[in-house]
Amino acid sequence: MEYSSKKLEKQWQEYWAKNRSFEPSEDFTKKKKYILSMFPFPSGRLHMGHVRNYTLSDAFARYYRQQGFNVLHPIGFDSFGMPAENAAIKNGSHPKTWTYSNIDYMKGEFKSLGFSFSKERELATSDELYTKFEQGFIIDMYEKGLLYRKKGFLNWCPSCNTVLANEQVIDGTCWRCDTSVVKKDMNQYYFKITHYGDELLSDLSKLEGGWPKQVLTMQENWIGKSNGLEFRFSFDEVSLGRLNSKFDGFDVFTTRPDTIYGVSYAAIAPEHEIVSYMIQNSLLDDSVREQIESMKNASSIERQKEKSGVALNLHVVHPLTKKSVPVWVANFVLMDYGSGAVMAVPAHDERDFDFAQKYDLPIHAVIKPFNSESDDTKAFTEIGELFSSESFNGLNSKDAQAKIIEHFEMLKIGTKKINFKLKDWGVSRQRYWGAPIPFVHCDDCGLVMEKKENLPIALPEDIVITGEGNPLDKHPTWKHCKCPTCAKDALRETDTMDTFVESSWYFLRFCASPKNWEDEAFSREQIEYWMSVDHYIGGIEHAILHLLYARFFTKVFRDLGYISFDEPFDRLLTQGMVLKDGAKMSKSKGNTVDPDAIIEKYGADTARLFILFAAPPTQELEWNDSAVEGAYRFIKRFYERSSNITKTESIPSIDHASLSKEEQFARKKVYEALVRAQDVYNEKYTFNTMIAGVMEAMNALNAQSNSAIWSEGYWILASIMEPVIPHVCSEISSRYFSLKNLTSQRVLEEVFVENVITLGVSINGKARTEIEVAVDASSEDVIKIAKESAAKWLEGKTIVKEIVVPKKLVNLVIKD
DSSP states (O other): OOOOHHHHHHHHHHHHHHTTTTOOOOOTTSOEEEEEEOOOOOOSSOOHHHHHHHHHHHHHHHHHHHTTOEEEOOOEEOOOSHHHHHHHHHHTOOHHHHHHHHHHHHHHHHHHTTOOOOSTTOEETTSHHHHHHHHHHHHHHHHTTSEEEEEEEEEEETTTTEEEOGGGEETTEETTTOOBOEEEEEEEEEEOGGGGHHHHHHGGGGGBTTBOHHHHHHHHHHHOEEEEEEEEEEEOHHHHHHTTTSOOEEEEEESOGGGGGGOOEEEEOTTOHHHHHHHHTTOSOHHHHHHHHHHHHSOHHHHHHSOOEEEEEEEEEOTTTOOEEEEEEETTOOTTSTTSEEEEOGGGOHHHHHHHHHTTOOOOOOEEOTTSOOOTTSOOOSSOEEOSSGGGTTOBHHHHHHHHHHHHHHHTSEEEEEEESOOOEEOEEOOSSSOBOOEEEETTTEEEEOOGGGOOOOOOSOOOOOSSSOHHHHOSSTTEEEOTTTOSEEEEOOOEEOHHHHTTTHHHHTSSOGGGTTTOSOOHHHHHHHOSEEEEEEEGGGTTHHHHHHHHHHHHHHHTTSOOOSOSEEEEEEEOOEEETTEEOOTTTTOOOOHHHHHHHHOHHHHHHHHHHSSOTTSOEEOOHHHHHHHHHHHHHHHHGGGGOOOOSSOOOOOGGGSOHHHHHHHHHHHHHHHHHHHIIIIIOOHHHHHHHHHHHHHHHHTOOOHHHHHHHHHHHHHHHTTTSHHHHHHHHHHHHTTTTSSOOOOOGGGGOOSEEEEEEEETTEEEEEEEEETTOOHHHHHHHHHHHTHHHHTTOEEEEEEEETTTEEEEEEEO
């Protein structure tokens, strides 16, 4: 029974592959579980964060197979994207070659870790078949009006040489390479995600209890629904003349209509069409123009830090007071929120206050704290009482908001409006290694969809990648084609899709039968059976990007008639990062741990046990070499002490009442571990406490020698631990139980019934000793045993009172 991880693990991995052990059944009368972990980018090697993610999902999948569920536990590779191009530039390889060689290597790592993925439903999003189906969906979305193309100021990463969606700009930098993002005016394709803004927000309530509150809050804040007032600032006569009456004014939106009488200036974005017109028509001085260009080139985060602006020598008319209000260009105003113009109320907005102080602009307070005067040294942003606000004086500022909106609507100069922070998702990328957007540019027909029978529009492989521009633009033949409508010469679209498009529907692709894998993206029958995903596992860093997009695609596919449900993921588990020396593992920090090296030295089961035992899955996990050693030693003991088991094909039948105290305690600890295991998968996810329970049970088994209790104990403990350390437990279960114990286990309540209880014995309230009595012993018997146990403290004393607190203690009151 000497433990050899290499021999044992190889044997069972070959057994599982040969027997198709992890392929789901197509018997849709069975109860199902769809277990999914966020799929990896094929970077070349797994890191310990991957190991944690997939060990968690594998534990769920194996557990539910034991419970009799039909389990779908698939894996794929998020294989398009800029890292492949960057690697091609660095290593002189082709992105496709680099990507698929990495996929092959990572598949071997998955196998070596014993992950129970379906092999027959494996995919890579760069497969031409995947592209074919996706391009068909894109065409359907365009026909539905959910995809459009327009020109605008876009987020541009100078390092990656591509456009980024708003969600891919993190603190003003590229989500991939941390380069500061700038704005660039160019054409872009957009998904109309704003069409689903309200539903994406309201349906978060359906996910409560299944998703972490933090993720729900992050999505709610990103969608950013706000109620307010929209009205138009009209230019005065002088400004109209200066602009040659090209513009009569501009719209603004505010969530604080109660501050309307405090407006002292208006601010517009440097990209605003009015500013562009003035620059193009030489209506601004060179110094002003230079300041505006500097604002445009700054990243979004830089524009929010140091407030800067420039006056345009334009004025608008206040809609209620009719007073003149100066117009400024301000760097903090962004075109991708609202209309790119705001009313500024320095007295009641900290940002507006800082700007007004910097440029010596007026500050008009119109709200004051209840029962006190306003303080003009800072912005007052709380609820208060209106003053200097004409007929609205004295109103609570919260109540005044609705009344002022009503006033605007009555005068027909403004309307109540709902606004969203969420903006349409820009999906064009100016890179090679991505799914081509299936459109054609024709001089006669304009923008034309490719015919579905011509799909997929696949990437050419004879390209040269330099990092300068899009290789598809430079290809001598690929972009030249015939118009699908008029058959004249035309040009293919050379932009490729954001890789988040591929990950927004991959969970549906797994719901295709392997028998019809090439004929359909997914089948209605399989979708209705498998979806929604029961347990989805991945990092919280995807809370906004991937998870929001996946929810959007689900609603789009529902409206296109592909599916009939609203949300893709029932339960979401966001695991914490794996750290070493207090920092996230990274090659640049030199603190990575190679999973292959751990497997080589200790075995896959050790890596899996450590990763689940070291910390609860939602918390950060600190790598600990000695704890890895400890995990290995436990597995070795667990395996080698199985020699105490007697072979059986059914769980032993044991008369609990006839057992010794040590034997009863051992059974109790085994079944306590079973209860913990059921709690873990059904609710708590605290694998560390479950494993600790198994270790406690092993200690209790070691304190007795009843072979029946050893067999019963291992029957249950091997079943509990098989999702965690499958190779060892499968070997034990095969050798002694013909694998029949790897199934649902029943908790025996009899083992928790106490026949004997321990009571404390006190003399005059001071604890002296303990006694064991039958649980149904009478008070007289309890007193008798207590006196015998405490005899040395009672010698020569007189007992004046005897007190029994049932199931707790005995107190004897004495006097000399």
